[in-house]
Amino acid sequence: MKTNVKKIALAVAALGLTACVTPSVADKASITLPQETAHFKQGPGSDVTTIYCTICHTADYVYMQPPQNRAGWEATVTKMRKVMGAPASDADAKIIVDYLMTQNSRQ
Amino acid sequence: MKEQGRRPDAGRRKLLRAGAALGGAALAGRAALAAAEQMVQLPMVNGARRFAAYPQKRPLIVMTERPVQLETPMAIFNDGVFTPNDAFFVRWHLSNVPTSVDGAAHRIKVHGLVNTPLSLSVADLRNNYEQVEIAAVCQCSGNSRGLFEPRVVGGEWANGAMGNAMWKGVRLRDILNKAGIQKGALQVRLNGLETPPMTTTPDFVKALDMDQALREEVIVAYSMNGQPLPILNGFPVRLVVPGWYATYWTKMLADVEVIGSADNNFWMNPAYRIPDNACACVEPGKAVKTVPINRMNVRSFITSLQDGAKVRAGQEVEVKGIAFDGGYGIRRVLLSADGGKNWSEARLGKDHGNYSFREWFTGFRAPRAGDYTLQVMAVNGNGESQQVGTSRWNPAGYMRNVVETVRVQAV
Numbered sequence: 001m002k003t004n005v006k007k008i009a010l011a012v013a014a015l016g017l018t019a020c021v022t023p024s025v026a027d028k029a030s031i032t033l034p035q036e037t038a039h040f041k042q043g044p045g046s047d048v049t050t051i052y053c054t055i056c057h058t059a060d061y062v063y064m065q066p067p068q069n070r071a072g073w074e075a076t077v078t079k080m081r082k083v084m085g086a087p088a089s090d091a092d093a094k095i096i097v098d099y100l101m102t103q104n105s106r107q
Numbered sequence: 108m109k110e111q112g113r114r115p116d117a118g119r120r121k122l123l124r125a126g127a128a129l130g131g132a133a134l135a136g137r138a139a140l141a142a143a144e145q146m147v148q149l150p151m152v153n154g155a156r157r158f159a160a161y162p163q164k165r166p167l168i169v170m171t172e173r174p175v176q177l178e179t180p181m182a183i184f185n186d187g188v189f190t191p192n193d194a195f196f197v198r199w200h201l202s203n204v205p206t207s208v209d210g211a212a213h214r215i216k217v218h219g220l221v222n223t224p225l226s227l228s229v230a231d232l233r234n235n236y237e238q239v240e241i242a243a244v245c246q247c248s249g250n251s252r253g254l255f256e257p258r259v260v261g262g263e264w265a266n267g268a269m270g271n272a273m274w275k276g277v278r279l280r281d282i283l284n285k286a287g288i289q290k291g292a293l294q295v296r297l298n299g300l301e302t303p304p305m306t307t308t309p310d311f312v313k314a315l316d317m318d319q320a321l322r323e324e325v326i327v328a329y330s331m332n333g334q335p336l337p338i339l340n341g342f343p344v345r346l347v348v349p350g351w352y353a354t355y356w357t358k359m360l361a362d363v364e365v366i367g368s369a370d371n372n373f374w375m376n377p378a379y380r381i382p383d384n385a386c387a388c389v390e391p392g393k394a395v396k397t398v399p400i401n402r403m404n405v406r407s408f409i410t411s412l413q414d415g416a417k418v419r420a421g422q423e424v425e426v427k428g429i430a431f432d433g434g435y436g437i438r439r440v441l442l443s444a445d446g447g448k449n450w451s452e453a454r455l456g457k458d459h460g461n462y463s464f465r466e467w468f469t470g471f472r473a474p475r476a477g478d479y480t481l482q483v484m485a486v487n488g489n490g491e492s493q494q495v496g497t498s499r500w501n502p503a504g505y506m507r508n509v510v511e512t513v514r515v516q517a518v
Binding site for chain 2: 012016027028029030031032033034037038055056057058060061063064066067068072074076084085087104
């Protein structure tokens, strides 16, 4: 904190400005998010699923869900395409639903 | 008993060590243990989660990695009435969450149906407005969704998508009044720095009706428990809407627009809506008229004993927990040790205001060895309580507030 205030004061002085800073709000906050570990398991359709679904989210969004039947996964994939804008074609959507049925499904 | 509550979710949620199955001498020793991932099984199908320490956070339950969503282990709520910033749950909707924010350069734009559009820095908030502080519970609309039966899709939280903090900032009302609200103002639309990765995805935008936006308690907060907000909780400023679900608590608040018609974007309709009836519930498969989710209902939790805990027969143990509601304040907390037949009054802890967690304390003595079902029920200042027996159901998994049950075994 002290170092920050000093740095800011120096920066302000260097710019030739009047020192009028509120140090507690000048703080710049930065974080680095951990490496992603959630991936779609290898299998028929995993490549297509990875391409489209992981534009917006990691695979854990799928694996945490209660097991879905085909209608359930179709509804989700349709929502992702029509509402959330996933650029998957009808053919790709079918591949994705087939794949999801191999990953987390019920009858 | 001695070990209860010392560890995140020991007991009811069986702790596993990923990698323990590998076994052998290679894994012996502290280093190997530290390297092994701590896992937890939430009480739901597909409820296996790992713990991870994200920046500015202690190890929390990882629900999803991108957008990042972290759940607070229930044991944290036994430690105190305020939830530490580094244990506070995290929920983002869209994957472009800024990981670097310049608090000094940040501006909140106030525009739309106002006389004088404003561009406010955090320094402006600190220097030119009355500073106010309020204790308030921030709870995800979908907290406990994973416990719904039948299950519903969405963020599969157990009960830890909530937290209580002391928020400091300035009233949204004071900001809007300084800008000068024009005739025809109907709602205030709120947007933060989080954006979607594709332009085809609806940006996360929420709207509050004017009467809510102008409520005295609604503040633009730059401080959380006396510290700057963690980035993952919305640094440098977030909206705080005490009593209402967290969906309205816009993080990294950057845009406040006064509008003359009801916002109808995806996140207001059809997302984040509840059945328009007293129980916010519907039978699975049935259609019902909906309204935007709003005020929180009453909830209470036992935090000192976890499901499956063992107690000594004949000995009194302290039972404590938390209760909260949407702003009427908790007036009574009742505990039953016989599955809901008889209820006894718990003592309430310090009152931090109607929007805060309220701690409660009581004792339980199992007369003899055997199984006991502890249940807790709170009543608020408006006479509202919790759902007994079957919990409410709605397709989005919102507003669960069933009377919670903890089974203990006296030995």
